[in-house]
Amino acid sequence: MVTIGGLSKQTGCNIETIRYYERIGILLKPPRTEGGHRLYEREHIKRLVFVRRSRELGFSLDEVRTLLRLVDGKRYTCREVKAVTERHLEDIKKKLSDLRRLQKTLRDISSQCEGGSVPDCPIIDALFEEKRQ
Amino acid sequence: MVTIGGLSKQTGCNIETIRYYERIGILLKPPRTEGGHRLYEREHIKRLVFVRRSRELGFSLDEVRTLLRLVDGKRYTCREVKAVTERHLEDIKKKLSDLRRLQKTLRDISSQCEGGSVPDCPIIDALFEEKRQ
């Protein structure tokens, strides 16, 4: 049985975030002391670790909710879990390609500028142009 | 002189977004008709194109504000502009490397799962583990 502060330290998750997760139904309401302080058991800790790890891996809270529903339902299959994961991997792939394109464009633009103390800049000029290509 | 709808069509920027940009000081307040409708001139259009292009290239509104201040000041130098751009490129680089790491980890985890109809999944197991390495 640990307090919210203990849980926070164990998981590296902010106290306010823990309460937030409870509020939006990601974490279950824990029992309380007489005075109203939250007390967590092993199951809660496990669940929060799951949530944190999922978030670290870029799953949205909504995806985390889906994963938790599967786990909670107890009769989830690999197929379902893998589907969520693969969809997420697709998102990442898209983001990567978007970012790479961005980087290339920006590098091209930036390379035209010598960064001198001239009062005219090819970067600014480029920003005043609508998208080419 | 175009109305806000015309400006929206010309730039591809939502009407509410245009008003939002005005509210937060990114766009200048345009003159109005007697009835209070906004009327934009060439300068406004140019400025909005600049903002849109900058946003497309991933600059935050705060960075856009910085760039606009430089442009407005009229005595900006290449050095200043390039500094903003290079900082932004660093951000992108970091995001890219974070995303690539994420992708790798997630792929590793996902590859251990065959997606069958088994009621036990290595992905779920991995999510219950704290971060390794």
Added chain:
DNA sequence: CTTGAATCTGTAGTTGCTACAGGGTTTATC
């Protein structure tokens, strides 16, 4: 029993928009 640390609830802020509601204005048509 007192102090100080921890916790409580509730609300507001962040970024960059988007989506209304409930009005007023402009323009086209008759």
Added chain:
DNA sequence: GATAAACCCTGTAGCAACTACAGATTCAAG
């Protein structure tokens, strides 16, 4: 000149995923 349709106005609330308070209460140590 009336009317309708299309447009525009302000103001507010919502999204994700937290974070940061304020002001009150409770807990643990000495």
